[in-house]
Amino acid sequence: MSELLLEVKDLVVNYGSIQAIKGINFSVNKGEIVSILGANGAGKTTTLRTISGLLKAKSGQILYNGTDLTKVPAHKIVRLGVAQSPEGRQVFGTLTVEENIRLGAFTKKHADKDTLEWIYELFPRLLERRKQLAGTLSGGEQQMLAISRALMAQPQLLLLDEPSLGIAPILVKMIFQAVKKISGHGVTVLLVEQNAKAALKLADRGYVLDVGHVNIEGNAKDLLNDPKVQEAYLGKKD
Amino acid sequence: MDIFLQQVVNGLTIGSIYALVALGYTMVYGVMKLINFAHGDMVALSAYIGLVLYTQLAGLGFIPQPLTVVLVFLITALVIAIFGVLLERIAYRPLRTAPRLSAVVSALGASMMIQNGIMLVWGPNILIFPADILPAISWNVAGVTITFIQAAMIIITILLMISLTLFINYTKMGTAIRASAINQDAAKLMGINVNLVIMIIFVIGSILGAVGGLFIGMYYRGITFNLGWVYGLNAFIAAILGGIGNIPGSMIGGYLLGLFTALIAGYVSSAWAEAFTFILLILILIVRPTGILGERVAEKV
Numbered sequence A: 001m002s003e004l005l006l007e008v009k010d011l012v013v014n015y016g017s018i019q020a021i022k023g024i025n026f027s028v029n030k031g032e033i034v035s036i037l038g039a040n041g042a043g044k045t046t047t048l049r050t051i052s053g054l055l056k057a058k059s060g061q062i063l064y065n066g067t068d069l070t071k072v073p074a075h076k077i078v079r080l081g082v083a084q085s086p087e088g089r090q091v092f093g094t095l096t097v098e099e100n101i102r103l104g105a106f107t108k109k110h111a112d113k114d115t116l117e118w119i120y121e122l123f124p125r126l127l128e129r130r131k132q133l134a135g136t137l138s139g140g141e142q143q144m145l146a147i148s149r150a151l152m153a154q155p156q157l158l159l160l161d162e163p164s165l166g167i168a169p170i171l172v173k174m175i176f177q178a179v180k181k182i183s184g185h186g187v188t189v190l191l192v193e194q195n196a197k198a199a200l201k202l203a204d205r206g207y208v209l210d211v212g213h214v215n216i217e218g219n220a221k222d223l224l225n226d227p228k229v230q231e232a233y234l235g236k237k238d
Numbered sequence B: 001m002d003i004f005l006q007q008v009v010n011g012l013t014i015g016s017i018y019a020l021v022a023l024g025y026t027m028v029y030g031v032m033k034l035i036n037f038a039h040g041d042m043v044a045l046s047a048y049i050g051l052v053l054y055t056q057l058a059g060l061g062f063i064p065q066p067l068t069v070v071l072v073f074l075i076t077a078l079v080i081a082i083f084g085v086l087l088e089r090i091a092y093r094p095l096r097t098a099p100r101l102s103a104v105v106s107a108l109g110a111s112m113m114i115q116n117g118i119m120l121v122w123g124p125n126i127l128i129f130p131a132d133i134l135p136a137i138s139w140n141v142a143g144v145t146i147t148f149i150q151a152a153m154i155i156i157t158i159l160l161m162i163s164l165t166l167f168i169n170y171t172k173m174g175t176a177i178r179a180s181a182i183n184q185d186a187a188k189l190m191g192i193n194v195n196l197v198i199m200i201i202f203v204i205g206s207i208l209g210a211v212g213g214l215f216i217g218m219y220y221r222g223i224t225f226n227l228g229w230v231y232g233l234n235a236f237i238a239a240i241l242g243g244i245g246n247i248p249g250s251m252i253g254g255y256l257l258g259l260f261t262a263l264i265a266g267y268v269s270s271a272w273a274e275a276f277t278f279i280l281l282i283l284i285l286i287v288r289p290t291g292i293l294g295e296r297v298a299e300k301v
């Protein structure tokens, strides 16, 4: 049952003359939750932004269902079924919660009713606050909104960039539970996290990025028990 | 009291022009954070194109006058919209990721090119719009005179502004425009084609500017190649007064500036209007640096 959905091959991404991604390879199978871990500046966000077409790859390929995304403009990538909840949420602060959610379905003729019901079921708080300006939500609520907005595109592949960043622990737990439910709903998830422990508990497989290289890869359980990973990313607890 | 009401009517008329032109500056600024200095010159160009079209169409002799006027508006708006799209393609798109200053220089260059182009084609002397384009009707209400063209300008402008407001606030593309103004990368992640959004912005801004340019020609009648700088500057000030980037702000700013200029002209002297305009601008910016409606909600980080 391991059908390939996304395959990143020898990807190189530069910012001007600085090489941020130095030739990485990884893959995501249909239905999986795959986690990309790594310290600050490792290149996680750069990778996701390149998959979504916001950055141009210097070389390499990003094959999604066989299509090379490096040659597709950002707005068309969403139509192919790849949606992203970006780092720092980036909700549209001066638009209402509802307008943000409807924008998520921009590529669809109509916002899908079942999806709408589903996200309000995942995050009932958004339903209560749907007339409120998104900028007035708490950080955690904004994260829920960013994920919901991405789901409205009815993606096959959901990219999540540090959904736990700067969010109260209770909400983090809630968001990770939601990711599990989203995955259970048949959406493939590529999860970038610094919260390695929580991410690996949730994920099927993981990759560890280190200054632009994939350093370690494997099953999530193995990574959780890997001494190198434990030392670098999990602290000494457990 | 009569002077006051009369100047209010005059102010609303001039304010309509300012508001229409200001919207072009504000919409482009909102999405691209760029001051399109060439916008005023597009307004001037529309007056010239309108005059040529009117002369040609009226010369044919068989088109009824009202239809001629409508055709002049439609064709001029279309031509200026095409120019607006070309302007963006040629002068701004190649510099989208360049430092801000490059785009400013390009905008100034485009402005001078259009202005000089107008002078090359139509000469440096004043051209006069015919007086009989619109019916010479006027109404006298309680000692205040409203001419046909004043009424037409105010009503058309208000209808255009209502349509724009409905479009921006209640349609999918309108929401996409607002989203692109807030965060272009996030807008792309929604599947929004930001290039298309920018094109639409230039089309809308140019159409409103074209209507403004035709109003200038029909109302003041004398047009010169540099009228874009004169009216453009005032409209730009109106946009800043209202909060640049903010659409209702530009509408309010336009009418406020129109009323203010008219009242200064009525009670002080029109020679002083410009000086007072700058005093008003400075005062408002001291009290509200973001303009009247600029940035209501700060985004949480």
Ligand SMILES: Nc1ncnc2c1ncn2[C@@H]1O[C@H](COP(=O)(O)OP(=O)(O)OP(=O)(O)O)[C@@H](O)[C@H]1O
Pocket: A015, A018, A020, A038, A039, A040, A041, A042, A043, A044, A045, A046, A047, A087, A194
């Ligand atoms: N716009 C930019 N211009 C130049 N360099 C950049 C830019 N954005 C990121 N970088 C550099 O690229 C490298 C990778 O950054 P990236 O944001 O992808 O890291 P990250 O793994 O997401 O880190 P974090 O966990 O802090 O979010 C870093 O060295 C960073 O300084």
Ligand SMILES: [Mg+2]
Pocket: A044, A045, A046, A087, A162
């Ligand atoms: Mg990051």
